[in-house]
Amino acid sequence: MEGQLIDKLSKYIERGKSVALVMVTSQLGSSPRGVGSIMIVDDQGKLLDGTIGGGKVEEQAKEDAAKCIQKNTSGSFKYDLVLAETEHSLGMACGGAVDVFVKVFSKEEDLIVFGGGHIAYELSLMAKKLNYRLTVIDTRPEYLEESRFPDAYRRILFSDFEKNPFEIPDSASVVIVTHAHSYDAEALGLVIESKARYIGMIGSRSKIGYCYDEVKKQGVDENLFEKVHSPIGLDIGGQTPAEIALAIMAEIQAVKYNRPGGFLK
Structure with missing residues (x-):
């Protein structure tokens, strides 16, 4: 699956479309998907392919990826899957944490x-x-x-x-x-x-x-x-x-x- 996704990423880049590859780089406790999970997102936050687990984590990652594309800046993001109000809390009861890296591929x-x-x-x-x-x-x-x-x-x-x-x-x-x-x-x-x-x-x-x-x-x-x-x-x-x-x-x-x-x- 990852190989096919990378092929699609290459085609988006070749066609001059600005996209971001989002990858789970760290996982602590309970979380939707494990390290290495990837997805492709466009500059409007639309999921083009892949998944990092769905739910709030994926939705927030899509939003952050879109902002990265618009700023033409790659970056790392941390999501706490807890109900407590923390800096990175998503208001979830899973109790885990997920780090993702967003790599931006901007069109010329x-x-x-x-x-x-x-x-x-x-x-x-x-x-x-x-x-x-x-x-x-x-x-x-x-x-x-x-x-x-x-x-x-x-x-x-x-x-x-x-x-x-x-x-x-x-x-x-x-x-x-x-x-x-x-x-x-x-x-x-x-x-x-x-x-x-x-x-x-x-x-x-x-x-x-x-x-x-x-x-x-x-x-x-x-x-x-x-x-x-x-x-x-x-x-x-x-x-x-x-x-x-x-x-x-x-x-x-x-x-x-x-x-x-x-x-x-």
Whole structure:
């Protein structure tokens, strides 16, 4: 049974589904199932396969596993199967205790970059290290060569994306750093109504104003511009492509984890 469950876990991971493997790691006294019992849970707390015994233990473990997936953090949990009010009590009369470990397997999140220039190249290096699935979109075929972006999931001509745009998931981050104002405006118009968690566009205040004015001509709700991070990146200084890319990626991470992006001191 465990072998089949692991096979199913692998298939969920291959399909890009965020799931958690929950395993009983310790058992004391009377408890539903023994050490090594496992189950697979999704980010909504739904049981996909396996069991650690059912009842309150399993329900609480499913809830904790869902929270772990949503935070993208693995962790250990202790459940006391007692009626007494303790820190880990589940209000049960079994009298035992169970420890479980939740291992999270998160799907790769998309980083979609419009523009294949110097900043995009530096972002591609960071994307690989941070486990983002990179898509690069450019008007110039020579900037989409596999040798330039060997780890990219997709390398797409701008015109092809315009004709057949793919759905941008709500966990995606979009960065607009093309080589021309007109393409920046076009790219923004293509993604502004998407559910992307982050949309950032490089440029000066005047250039940003130009792009916004162009997109407004499409009849876009002006309130949507509030979600665009432009000028792009955290204010950490630097002028080189690598430094700018670092500022952009730092802002993406801050938005991802809902952090202010300031000093910890």
